[in-house]
Amino acid sequence: MKRSTTKRSFVALAAATSLVLAACGSDNDSASTTDAPVATEASVDAEAPADTAALADDVDREGWPQKLVFTLTPSQETGGLIETAQPLADMLSERLGIEIEALVPTDYSGVIVALESGQAQIAGGLGPRQMVQAEEQAGAQLILQSERFGSLLYVTQWFTNDPDTYCDDTPVADENGFLFCNGVLDAESAADGPIGADKLALLTGQTVSFVDQGSTSGYAIPALQLVDAGIDPIDDIDGLFAGGHDSSVQAVYDGDAVVGVSFNDARGQIEETSPDVGQKVVVFGWSGPIPNDGFAVAGDLPESLVKAITDAFTDIAATEEGATVLDELYNIDGLVPVDSADFDVIRELEIKLGDVLQ
Incomplete structure:
Protein backbone atom coordinates (compact mmCIF):
# COMPACT_ATOMS: atom_id res chain seq x y z
CA MET A 1 0.00 0.00 0.00
CA LYS A 2 1.53 3.29 -1.08
CA ARG A 3 1.49 6.33 1.15
CA SER A 4 3.08 9.69 0.60
CA THR A 5 4.53 12.28 2.96
CA THR A 6 4.23 16.05 3.54
CA LYS A 7 0.92 17.28 2.13
CA ARG A 8 -0.51 13.78 1.91
CA SER A 9 0.28 13.21 5.57
CA PHE A 10 -3.34 14.15 6.08
CA VAL A 11 -4.37 13.19 2.63
CA ALA A 12 -3.50 9.60 3.58
CA LEU A 13 -5.08 7.64 6.37
CA ALA A 14 -6.99 5.31 8.86
CA ALA A 15 -9.16 4.17 7.76
CA ALA A 16 -10.74 4.24 9.67
CA THR A 17 -11.49 4.77 7.39
CA SER A 18 -12.02 3.94 8.91
CA LEU A 19 -10.65 3.95 9.37
CA VAL A 20 -10.79 3.64 6.56
CA LEU A 21 -10.64 4.52 6.82
CA ALA A 22 -9.18 4.87 7.67
CA ALA A 23 -10.34 3.99 7.41
CA CYS A 24 -10.91 7.02 7.26
CA GLY A 25 -10.96 5.47 6.43
CA SER A 26 -11.03 6.32 10.61
CA ASP A 27 -11.40 4.35 11.13
CA ASN A 28 -17.44 2.80 12.24
CA ASP A 29 -20.33 0.47 12.81
CA SER A 30 -23.95 0.06 13.66
CA ALA A 31 -24.76 -3.00 15.72
CA SER A 32 -27.18 -5.78 14.80
CA THR A 33 -29.21 -8.09 16.97
CA THR A 34 -28.25 -11.17 14.97
CA ASP A 35 -24.92 -12.81 14.35
CA ALA A 36 -23.28 -11.33 11.28
CA PRO A 37 -21.90 -13.82 8.75
CA VAL A 38 -18.18 -14.33 8.99
CA ALA A 39 -16.18 -14.03 5.81
CA THR A 40 -12.88 -15.45 6.95
CA GLU A 41 -11.26 -16.64 10.12
CA ALA A 42 -7.83 -17.95 10.94
CA SER A 43 -6.62 -19.74 14.01
CA VAL A 44 -3.21 -19.25 15.56
CA ASP A 45 -2.16 -22.45 17.24
CA ALA A 46 0.32 -20.90 19.60
CA GLU A 47 1.57 -22.64 22.69
CA ALA A 48 2.96 -20.39 25.37
CA PRO A 49 6.60 -19.77 24.42
CA ALA A 50 9.29 -20.38 26.99
CA ASP A 51 10.37 -16.75 26.85
CA THR A 52 7.09 -14.87 26.37
CA ALA A 53 8.24 -11.44 25.26
CA ALA A 54 5.95 -8.96 26.96
CA LEU A 55 5.04 -10.75 30.20
CA ALA A 56 7.01 -10.89 33.42
CA ASP A 57 7.16 -14.19 35.29
CA ASP A 58 5.10 -12.82 38.18
CA VAL A 59 2.12 -11.64 36.07
CA ASP A 60 -1.18 -12.69 37.64
CA ARG A 61 -2.80 -14.99 35.06
CA GLU A 62 -5.75 -16.00 37.22
CA GLY A 63 -8.95 -16.17 35.18
CA TRP A 64 -7.17 -15.94 31.85
CA PRO A 65 -8.79 -18.08 29.12
CA GLN A 66 -6.81 -20.54 27.02
CA LYS A 67 -7.93 -18.83 23.82
CA LEU A 68 -8.98 -15.35 22.70
CA VAL A 69 -10.74 -14.23 19.50
CA PHE A 70 -9.44 -11.06 17.87
CA THR A 71 -11.93 -9.41 15.49
CA LEU A 72 -10.97 -6.72 13.01
CA THR A 73 -12.99 -4.18 11.04
CA PRO A 74 -13.23 -5.03 7.33
CA SER A 75 -12.25 -1.58 6.03
CA GLN A 76 -10.71 -3.16 2.94
CA GLU A 77 -11.10 -6.38 0.95
CA THR A 78 -11.57 -9.14 3.53
CA GLY A 79 -9.23 -11.74 2.08
CA GLY A 80 -6.27 -9.38 2.04
CA LEU A 81 -7.13 -8.14 5.51
CA ILE A 82 -7.09 -11.58 7.10
CA GLU A 83 -3.73 -12.34 5.48
CA THR A 84 -2.30 -9.21 7.07
CA ALA A 85 -4.07 -9.81 10.37
CA GLN A 86 -2.53 -13.25 10.78
CA PRO A 87 0.98 -11.96 11.62
CA LEU A 88 -0.50 -9.51 14.14
CA ALA A 89 -2.44 -12.33 15.78
CA ASP A 90 0.78 -14.35 15.91
CA MET A 91 2.65 -11.51 17.60
CA LEU A 92 -0.11 -11.04 20.15
CA SER A 93 -0.20 -14.75 20.85
CA GLU A 94 3.55 -14.87 21.43
CA ARG A 95 3.40 -12.06 23.96
CA LEU A 96 0.37 -13.35 25.85
CA GLY A 97 1.07 -17.06 25.68
CA ILE A 98 -2.53 -17.62 24.60
CA GLU A 99 -3.96 -19.02 21.39
CA ILE A 100 -5.39 -16.18 19.27
CA GLU A 101 -8.02 -16.65 16.59
CA ALA A 102 -8.33 -13.82 14.07
CA LEU A 103 -11.87 -13.09 12.87
CA VAL A 104 -12.97 -10.70 10.11
CA PRO A 105 -16.76 -10.27 9.75
CA THR A 106 -18.26 -9.40 6.40
CA ASP A 107 -19.37 -5.93 7.50
CA TYR A 108 -18.75 -3.27 10.13
CA SER A 109 -21.68 -4.22 12.33
CA GLY A 110 -20.36 -7.78 12.64
CA VAL A 111 -17.44 -6.55 14.76
CA ILE A 112 -19.77 -5.11 17.40
CA VAL A 113 -21.98 -8.19 17.23
CA ALA A 114 -18.93 -10.37 17.90
CA LEU A 115 -18.00 -8.33 20.96
CA GLU A 116 -21.56 -8.08 22.24
CA SER A 117 -22.27 -11.79 21.85
CA GLY A 118 -18.99 -12.94 23.39
CA GLN A 119 -17.74 -14.36 20.08
CA ALA A 120 -14.71 -12.07 20.32
CA GLN A 121 -12.78 -10.60 23.24
CA ILE A 122 -10.43 -8.21 21.39
CA ALA A 123 -11.33 -5.81 18.58
CA GLY A 124 -9.05 -3.76 16.36
CA GLY A 125 -9.43 -1.14 13.66
CA LEU A 126 -12.58 0.13 15.37
CA GLY A 127 -13.70 3.32 13.70
CA PRO A 128 -15.00 6.17 15.85
CA ARG A 129 -18.64 4.99 15.78
CA GLN A 130 -17.47 1.46 16.56
CA MET A 131 -15.47 2.70 19.52
CA VAL A 132 -18.62 4.29 20.96
CA GLN A 133 -20.76 1.26 20.15
CA ALA A 134 -18.19 -1.14 21.57
CA GLU A 135 -18.26 0.72 24.87
CA GLU A 136 -21.98 1.52 25.08
CA GLN A 137 -23.60 -1.47 23.34
CA ALA A 138 -21.12 -4.26 23.91
CA GLY A 139 -19.84 -3.17 27.33
CA ALA A 140 -16.27 -3.22 26.04
CA GLN A 141 -13.33 -1.32 27.45
CA LEU A 142 -11.47 1.07 25.13
CA ILE A 143 -7.73 0.58 25.46
CA LEU A 144 -5.80 2.25 22.63
CA GLN A 145 -6.21 4.79 19.84
CA SER A 146 -4.39 4.85 16.51
CA GLU A 147 -1.89 7.56 15.72
CA ARG A 148 -0.97 8.65 12.21
CA PHE A 149 1.67 11.24 11.38
CA GLY A 150 1.65 12.33 15.01
CA SER A 151 -2.09 13.02 14.98
CA LEU A 152 -5.13 11.41 16.60
CA LEU A 153 -7.47 13.01 14.05
CA PRO A 291 -11.07 11.11 16.13
CA ASN A 292 -8.97 8.18 14.93
CA ASP A 293 -9.93 4.53 15.25
CA GLY A 294 -8.70 2.25 18.00
CA PHE A 295 -8.74 -1.01 19.94
CA ALA A 296 -11.05 -2.38 22.62
CA VAL A 297 -11.42 -5.50 24.76
CA ALA A 298 -14.39 -7.27 26.30
CA GLY A 299 -15.47 -5.70 29.56
CA ASP A 300 -15.43 -8.98 31.49
CA LEU A 301 -11.74 -9.82 30.99
CA PRO A 302 -9.51 -9.87 34.09
CA GLU A 303 -7.81 -6.54 34.61
CA SER A 304 -4.39 -8.21 34.50
CA LEU A 305 -5.23 -9.57 31.03
CA VAL A 306 -6.52 -6.19 29.83
CA LYS A 307 -3.22 -4.63 30.88
CA ALA A 308 -1.25 -7.44 29.24
CA ILE A 309 -3.16 -7.03 25.95
CA THR A 310 -2.66 -3.26 26.03
CA ASP A 311 1.05 -3.62 26.77
CA ALA A 312 1.39 -6.29 24.08
CA PHE A 313 -0.12 -4.09 21.35
CA THR A 314 2.04 -1.16 22.47
CA ASP A 315 5.12 -3.38 22.37
CA ILE A 316 4.20 -4.71 18.93
CA ALA A 317 3.78 -1.18 17.56
CA ALA A 318 7.27 -0.30 18.80
CA THR A 319 8.93 -3.07 16.78
CA GLU A 320 9.85 -2.82 13.11
CA GLU A 321 7.90 -5.96 12.22
CA GLY A 322 4.87 -4.89 14.22
CA ALA A 323 4.90 -1.38 12.79
CA THR A 324 4.93 -2.83 9.27
CA VAL A 325 1.92 -5.05 9.97
CA LEU A 326 -0.08 -2.25 11.60
CA ASP A 327 0.69 0.00 8.65
CA GLU A 328 -0.44 -2.66 6.19
CA LEU A 329 -3.63 -3.30 8.14
CA TYR A 330 -4.86 0.23 8.83
CA ASN A 331 -1.98 2.64 8.06
CA ILE A 332 -1.33 2.87 11.81
CA ASP A 333 1.90 4.61 12.82
CA GLY A 334 1.54 4.15 16.57
CA LEU A 335 -0.83 3.31 19.41
CA VAL A 336 -1.51 5.56 22.40
CA PRO A 337 -3.80 5.39 25.47
CA VAL A 338 -7.36 6.35 24.62
CA ASP A 339 -9.71 8.84 26.27
CA SER A 340 -13.37 7.92 25.83
CA ALA A 341 -14.33 11.61 26.03
CA ASP A 342 -12.55 12.22 22.72
CA PHE A 343 -15.44 10.39 21.05
CA ASP A 344 -18.15 12.68 22.44
CA VAL A 345 -18.34 14.31 19.01
CA ILE A 346 -19.46 10.94 17.65
CA ARG A 347 -22.07 10.54 20.39
CA GLU A 348 -23.45 13.96 19.47
CA LEU A 349 -23.49 12.98 15.79
CA GLU A 350 -25.51 9.85 16.55
CA ILE A 351 -28.12 11.97 18.33
CA LYS A 352 -28.26 14.59 15.56
CA LEU A 353 -28.62 12.16 12.66
CA GLY A 354 -30.98 9.72 14.36
CA ASP A 355 -32.79 7.52 11.84
CA VAL A 356 -30.30 8.30 9.05
CA LEU A 357 -27.74 6.06 10.74
CA GLN A 358 -30.10 3.16 11.50
Whole structure:
Protein backbone atom coordinates (compact mmCIF):
# COMPACT_ATOMS: atom_id res chain seq x y z
CA MET A 1 0.00 0.00 0.00
CA LYS A 2 1.53 3.29 -1.08
CA ARG A 3 1.49 6.33 1.15
CA SER A 4 3.08 9.69 0.60
CA THR A 5 4.53 12.28 2.96
CA THR A 6 4.23 16.05 3.54
CA LYS A 7 0.92 17.28 2.13
CA ARG A 8 -0.51 13.78 1.91
CA SER A 9 0.28 13.21 5.57
CA PHE A 10 -3.34 14.15 6.08
CA VAL A 11 -4.37 13.19 2.63
CA ALA A 12 -3.50 9.60 3.58
CA LEU A 13 -5.08 7.64 6.37
CA ALA A 14 -6.99 5.31 8.86
CA ALA A 15 -9.16 4.17 7.76
CA ALA A 16 -10.74 4.24 9.67
CA THR A 17 -11.49 4.77 7.39
CA SER A 18 -12.02 3.94 8.91
CA LEU A 19 -10.65 3.95 9.37
CA VAL A 20 -10.79 3.64 6.56
CA LEU A 21 -10.64 4.52 6.82
CA ALA A 22 -9.18 4.87 7.67
CA ALA A 23 -10.34 3.99 7.41
CA CYS A 24 -10.91 7.02 7.26
CA GLY A 25 -10.96 5.47 6.43
CA SER A 26 -11.03 6.32 10.61
CA ASP A 27 -11.40 4.35 11.13
CA ASN A 28 -17.44 2.80 12.24
CA ASP A 29 -20.33 0.47 12.81
CA SER A 30 -23.95 0.06 13.66
CA ALA A 31 -24.76 -3.00 15.72
CA SER A 32 -27.18 -5.78 14.80
CA THR A 33 -29.21 -8.09 16.97
CA THR A 34 -28.25 -11.17 14.97
CA ASP A 35 -24.92 -12.81 14.35
CA ALA A 36 -23.28 -11.33 11.28
CA PRO A 37 -21.90 -13.82 8.75
CA VAL A 38 -18.18 -14.33 8.99
CA ALA A 39 -16.18 -14.03 5.81
CA THR A 40 -12.88 -15.45 6.95
CA GLU A 41 -11.26 -16.64 10.12
CA ALA A 42 -7.83 -17.95 10.94
CA SER A 43 -6.62 -19.74 14.01
CA VAL A 44 -3.21 -19.25 15.56
CA ASP A 45 -2.16 -22.45 17.24
CA ALA A 46 0.32 -20.90 19.60
CA GLU A 47 1.57 -22.64 22.69
CA ALA A 48 2.96 -20.39 25.37
CA PRO A 49 6.60 -19.77 24.42
CA ALA A 50 9.29 -20.38 26.99
CA ASP A 51 10.37 -16.75 26.85
CA THR A 52 7.09 -14.87 26.37
CA ALA A 53 8.24 -11.44 25.26
CA ALA A 54 5.95 -8.96 26.96
CA LEU A 55 5.04 -10.75 30.20
CA ALA A 56 7.01 -10.89 33.42
CA ASP A 57 7.16 -14.19 35.29
CA ASP A 58 5.10 -12.82 38.18
CA VAL A 59 2.12 -11.64 36.07
CA ASP A 60 -1.18 -12.69 37.64
CA ARG A 61 -2.80 -14.99 35.06
CA GLU A 62 -5.75 -16.00 37.22
CA GLY A 63 -8.95 -16.17 35.18
CA TRP A 64 -7.17 -15.94 31.85
CA PRO A 65 -8.79 -18.08 29.12
CA GLN A 66 -6.81 -20.54 27.02
CA LYS A 67 -7.93 -18.83 23.82
CA LEU A 68 -8.98 -15.35 22.70
CA VAL A 69 -10.74 -14.23 19.50
CA PHE A 70 -9.44 -11.06 17.87
CA THR A 71 -11.93 -9.41 15.49
CA LEU A 72 -10.97 -6.72 13.01
CA THR A 73 -12.99 -4.18 11.04
CA PRO A 74 -13.23 -5.03 7.33
CA SER A 75 -12.25 -1.58 6.03
CA GLN A 76 -10.71 -3.16 2.94
CA GLU A 77 -11.10 -6.38 0.95
CA THR A 78 -11.57 -9.14 3.53
CA GLY A 79 -9.23 -11.74 2.08
CA GLY A 80 -6.27 -9.38 2.04
CA LEU A 81 -7.13 -8.14 5.51
CA ILE A 82 -7.09 -11.58 7.10
CA GLU A 83 -3.73 -12.34 5.48
CA THR A 84 -2.30 -9.21 7.07
CA ALA A 85 -4.07 -9.81 10.37
CA GLN A 86 -2.53 -13.25 10.78
CA PRO A 87 0.98 -11.96 11.62
CA LEU A 88 -0.50 -9.51 14.14
CA ALA A 89 -2.44 -12.33 15.78
CA ASP A 90 0.78 -14.35 15.91
CA MET A 91 2.65 -11.51 17.60
CA LEU A 92 -0.11 -11.04 20.15
CA SER A 93 -0.20 -14.75 20.85
CA GLU A 94 3.55 -14.87 21.43
CA ARG A 95 3.40 -12.06 23.96
CA LEU A 96 0.37 -13.35 25.85
CA GLY A 97 1.07 -17.06 25.68
CA ILE A 98 -2.53 -17.62 24.60
CA GLU A 99 -3.96 -19.02 21.39
CA ILE A 100 -5.39 -16.18 19.27
CA GLU A 101 -8.02 -16.65 16.59
CA ALA A 102 -8.33 -13.82 14.07
CA LEU A 103 -11.87 -13.09 12.87
CA VAL A 104 -12.97 -10.70 10.11
CA PRO A 105 -16.76 -10.27 9.75
CA THR A 106 -18.26 -9.40 6.40
CA ASP A 107 -19.37 -5.93 7.50
CA TYR A 108 -18.75 -3.27 10.13
CA SER A 109 -21.68 -4.22 12.33
CA GLY A 110 -20.36 -7.78 12.64
CA VAL A 111 -17.44 -6.55 14.76
CA ILE A 112 -19.77 -5.11 17.40
CA VAL A 113 -21.98 -8.19 17.23
CA ALA A 114 -18.93 -10.37 17.90
CA LEU A 115 -18.00 -8.33 20.96
CA GLU A 116 -21.56 -8.08 22.24
CA SER A 117 -22.27 -11.79 21.85
CA GLY A 118 -18.99 -12.94 23.39
CA GLN A 119 -17.74 -14.36 20.08
CA ALA A 120 -14.71 -12.07 20.32
CA GLN A 121 -12.78 -10.60 23.24
CA ILE A 122 -10.43 -8.21 21.39
CA ALA A 123 -11.33 -5.81 18.58
CA GLY A 124 -9.05 -3.76 16.36
CA GLY A 125 -9.43 -1.14 13.66
CA LEU A 126 -12.58 0.13 15.37
CA GLY A 127 -13.70 3.32 13.70
CA PRO A 128 -15.00 6.17 15.85
CA ARG A 129 -18.64 4.99 15.78
CA GLN A 130 -17.47 1.46 16.56
CA MET A 131 -15.47 2.70 19.52
CA VAL A 132 -18.62 4.29 20.96
CA GLN A 133 -20.76 1.26 20.15
CA ALA A 134 -18.19 -1.14 21.57
CA GLU A 135 -18.26 0.72 24.87
CA GLU A 136 -21.98 1.52 25.08
CA GLN A 137 -23.60 -1.47 23.34
CA ALA A 138 -21.12 -4.26 23.91
CA GLY A 139 -19.84 -3.17 27.33
CA ALA A 140 -16.27 -3.22 26.04
CA GLN A 141 -13.33 -1.32 27.45
CA LEU A 142 -11.47 1.07 25.13
CA ILE A 143 -7.73 0.58 25.46
CA LEU A 144 -5.80 2.25 22.63
CA GLN A 145 -6.21 4.79 19.84
CA SER A 146 -4.39 4.85 16.51
CA GLU A 147 -1.89 7.56 15.72
CA ARG A 148 -0.97 8.65 12.21
CA PHE A 149 1.67 11.24 11.38
CA GLY A 150 1.65 12.33 15.01
CA SER A 151 -2.09 13.02 14.98
CA LEU A 152 -5.13 11.41 16.60
CA LEU A 153 -7.47 13.01 14.05
CA TYR A 154 -8.39 12.36 10.42
CA VAL A 155 -11.04 13.46 7.91
CA THR A 156 -13.53 12.22 5.35
CA GLN A 157 -12.35 13.11 1.88
CA TRP A 158 -14.76 13.82 -0.99
CA PHE A 159 -13.58 12.88 -4.48
CA THR A 160 -14.96 12.91 -8.01
CA ASN A 161 -14.38 11.84 -11.60
CA ASP A 162 -15.99 15.13 -12.73
CA PRO A 163 -13.64 17.90 -11.57
CA ASP A 164 -15.19 20.40 -14.01
CA THR A 165 -18.31 20.37 -11.83
CA TYR A 166 -16.86 20.06 -8.34
CA CYS A 167 -13.63 22.05 -8.58
CA ASP A 168 -13.47 25.86 -8.50
CA ASP A 169 -9.91 25.78 -9.77
CA THR A 170 -7.62 23.60 -11.87
CA PRO A 171 -6.67 20.46 -9.93
CA VAL A 172 -3.08 20.44 -8.71
CA ALA A 173 -0.88 17.42 -8.07
CA ASP A 174 1.07 16.49 -4.97
CA GLU A 175 4.56 15.00 -5.19
CA ASN A 176 3.07 11.64 -6.17
CA GLY A 177 0.85 12.99 -8.93
CA PHE A 178 -2.41 12.71 -6.95
CA LEU A 179 -4.79 15.53 -7.86
CA PHE A 180 -6.61 17.92 -5.50
CA CYS A 181 -8.64 21.07 -5.91
CA ASN A 182 -10.47 23.72 -3.87
CA GLY A 183 -7.40 24.22 -1.68
CA VAL A 184 -7.33 20.73 -0.15
CA LEU A 185 -3.65 20.30 -0.98
CA ASP A 186 -2.82 23.39 1.09
CA ALA A 187 -4.34 21.91 4.26
CA GLU A 188 -1.85 21.30 7.04
CA SER A 189 -3.99 19.18 9.36
CA ALA A 190 -7.46 17.78 9.91
CA ALA A 191 -8.32 20.96 11.81
CA ASP A 192 -8.28 22.83 8.48
CA GLY A 193 -11.51 21.08 7.47
CA PRO A 194 -14.19 21.36 6.35
CA ILE A 195 -13.09 22.25 2.82
CA GLY A 196 -15.23 22.33 -0.31
CA ALA A 197 -18.48 21.81 1.59
CA ASP A 198 -20.25 24.33 -0.67
CA LYS A 199 -19.99 21.79 -3.53
CA LEU A 200 -22.17 19.25 -1.74
CA ALA A 201 -25.33 21.15 -2.73
CA LEU A 202 -24.61 20.02 -6.31
CA LEU A 203 -25.15 16.37 -5.42
CA THR A 204 -28.94 16.30 -5.70
CA GLY A 205 -29.88 13.43 -8.02
CA GLN A 206 -26.31 12.15 -8.30
CA THR A 207 -24.89 8.73 -7.46
CA VAL A 208 -22.62 8.97 -4.42
CA SER A 209 -20.39 6.12 -3.29
CA PHE A 210 -20.26 5.53 0.46
CA VAL A 211 -18.35 2.82 2.34
CA ASP A 212 -20.70 1.09 4.79
CA GLN A 213 -23.67 2.31 6.80
CA GLY A 214 -21.63 1.64 9.92
CA SER A 215 -18.60 3.64 8.78
CA THR A 216 -17.88 6.98 10.41
CA SER A 217 -15.81 8.65 7.71
CA GLY A 218 -17.43 6.52 5.01
CA TYR A 219 -21.04 7.43 5.83
CA ALA A 220 -21.95 9.08 9.15
CA ILE A 221 -19.80 12.20 8.78
CA PRO A 222 -20.56 12.74 5.08
CA ALA A 223 -24.27 12.14 5.77
CA LEU A 224 -24.15 14.91 8.37
CA GLN A 225 -22.38 17.18 5.88
CA LEU A 226 -25.09 16.49 3.33
CA VAL A 227 -27.81 17.33 5.85
CA ASP A 228 -26.01 20.58 6.67
CA ALA A 229 -25.89 21.34 2.93
CA GLY A 230 -29.65 20.85 2.64
CA ILE A 231 -29.37 17.42 0.99
CA ASP A 232 -31.29 14.42 2.32
CA PRO A 233 -28.68 11.60 2.28
CA ILE A 234 -31.41 9.03 1.69
CA ASP A 235 -33.96 10.63 -0.65
CA ASP A 236 -32.04 13.35 -2.53
CA ILE A 237 -29.17 11.22 -3.85
CA ASP A 238 -28.62 7.71 -5.15
CA GLY A 239 -26.41 6.22 -2.43
CA LEU A 240 -24.14 3.32 -3.29
CA PHE A 241 -22.54 1.34 -0.45
CA ALA A 242 -19.29 -0.07 -1.78
CA GLY A 243 -18.35 -2.06 1.34
CA GLY A 244 -14.81 -0.75 1.84
CA HIS A 245 -12.87 2.50 1.51
CA ASP A 246 -10.86 1.10 -1.39
CA SER A 247 -14.07 -0.08 -3.06
CA SER A 248 -15.61 3.38 -2.72
CA VAL A 249 -12.64 4.86 -4.55
CA GLN A 250 -12.91 2.11 -7.15
CA ALA A 251 -16.60 2.89 -7.74
CA VAL A 252 -15.77 6.48 -8.68
CA TYR A 253 -12.75 5.39 -10.71
CA ASP A 254 -14.94 2.95 -12.67
CA GLY A 255 -17.68 5.52 -13.20
CA ASP A 256 -20.29 3.74 -11.09
CA ALA A 257 -20.62 6.94 -9.03
CA VAL A 258 -19.73 10.52 -9.86
CA VAL A 259 -18.69 11.38 -6.29
CA GLY A 260 -17.49 9.25 -3.40
CA VAL A 261 -16.13 9.40 0.12
CA SER A 262 -13.44 7.59 2.09
CA PHE A 263 -10.81 8.22 4.70
CA ASN A 264 -7.94 10.35 3.47
CA ASP A 265 -6.25 9.22 1.19
CA ALA A 266 -7.73 5.83 0.32
CA ARG A 267 -6.85 6.30 -3.34
CA GLY A 268 -3.48 4.78 -2.52
CA GLN A 269 -5.19 1.47 -1.71
CA ILE A 270 -6.03 0.81 -5.37
CA GLU A 271 -3.00 2.46 -6.96
CA GLU A 272 -1.31 -0.88 -7.62
CA THR A 273 -4.17 -2.12 -9.79
CA SER A 274 -5.29 1.31 -11.05
CA PRO A 275 -2.07 3.35 -11.43
CA ASP A 276 -3.84 6.44 -12.74
CA VAL A 277 -6.34 6.64 -9.87
CA GLY A 278 -4.68 9.80 -8.57
CA GLN A 279 -5.43 11.55 -11.85
CA LYS A 280 -8.89 10.13 -12.63
CA VAL A 281 -10.22 10.55 -9.08
CA VAL A 282 -9.78 14.10 -7.80
CA VAL A 283 -10.19 15.05 -4.14
CA PHE A 284 -12.30 18.22 -3.92
CA GLY A 285 -13.29 18.37 -0.24
CA TRP A 286 -12.67 17.45 3.37
CA SER A 287 -14.88 17.10 6.40
CA GLY A 288 -14.02 18.55 9.77
CA PRO A 289 -11.71 16.56 12.10
CA ILE A 290 -12.71 13.06 13.25
CA PRO A 291 -11.07 11.11 16.13
CA ASN A 292 -8.97 8.18 14.93
CA ASP A 293 -9.93 4.53 15.25
CA GLY A 294 -8.70 2.25 18.00
CA PHE A 295 -8.74 -1.01 19.94
CA ALA A 296 -11.05 -2.38 22.62
CA VAL A 297 -11.42 -5.50 24.76
CA ALA A 298 -14.39 -7.27 26.30
CA GLY A 299 -15.47 -5.70 29.56
CA ASP A 300 -15.43 -8.98 31.49
CA LEU A 301 -11.74 -9.82 30.99
CA PRO A 302 -9.51 -9.87 34.09
CA GLU A 303 -7.81 -6.54 34.61
CA SER A 304 -4.39 -8.21 34.50
CA LEU A 305 -5.23 -9.57 31.03
CA VAL A 306 -6.52 -6.19 29.83
CA LYS A 307 -3.22 -4.63 30.88
CA ALA A 308 -1.25 -7.44 29.24
CA ILE A 309 -3.16 -7.03 25.95
CA THR A 310 -2.66 -3.26 26.03
CA ASP A 311 1.05 -3.62 26.77
CA ALA A 312 1.39 -6.29 24.08
CA PHE A 313 -0.12 -4.09 21.35
CA THR A 314 2.04 -1.16 22.47
CA ASP A 315 5.12 -3.38 22.37
CA ILE A 316 4.20 -4.71 18.93
CA ALA A 317 3.78 -1.18 17.56
CA ALA A 318 7.27 -0.30 18.80
CA THR A 319 8.93 -3.07 16.78
CA GLU A 320 9.85 -2.82 13.11
CA GLU A 321 7.90 -5.96 12.22
CA GLY A 322 4.87 -4.89 14.22
CA ALA A 323 4.90 -1.38 12.79
CA THR A 324 4.93 -2.83 9.27
CA VAL A 325 1.92 -5.05 9.97
CA LEU A 326 -0.08 -2.25 11.60
CA ASP A 327 0.69 0.00 8.65
CA GLU A 328 -0.44 -2.66 6.19
CA LEU A 329 -3.63 -3.30 8.14
CA TYR A 330 -4.86 0.23 8.83
CA ASN A 331 -1.98 2.64 8.06
CA ILE A 332 -1.33 2.87 11.81
CA ASP A 333 1.90 4.61 12.82
CA GLY A 334 1.54 4.15 16.57
CA LEU A 335 -0.83 3.31 19.41
CA VAL A 336 -1.51 5.56 22.40
CA PRO A 337 -3.80 5.39 25.47
CA VAL A 338 -7.36 6.35 24.62
CA ASP A 339 -9.71 8.84 26.27
CA SER A 340 -13.37 7.92 25.83
CA ALA A 341 -14.33 11.61 26.03
CA ASP A 342 -12.55 12.22 22.72
CA PHE A 343 -15.44 10.39 21.05
CA ASP A 344 -18.15 12.68 22.44
CA VAL A 345 -18.34 14.31 19.01
CA ILE A 346 -19.46 10.94 17.65
CA ARG A 347 -22.07 10.54 20.39
CA GLU A 348 -23.45 13.96 19.47
CA LEU A 349 -23.49 12.98 15.79
CA GLU A 350 -25.51 9.85 16.55
CA ILE A 351 -28.12 11.97 18.33
CA LYS A 352 -28.26 14.59 15.56
CA LEU A 353 -28.62 12.16 12.66
CA GLY A 354 -30.98 9.72 14.36
CA ASP A 355 -32.79 7.52 11.84
CA VAL A 356 -30.30 8.30 9.05
CA LEU A 357 -27.74 6.06 10.74
CA GLN A 358 -30.10 3.16 11.50
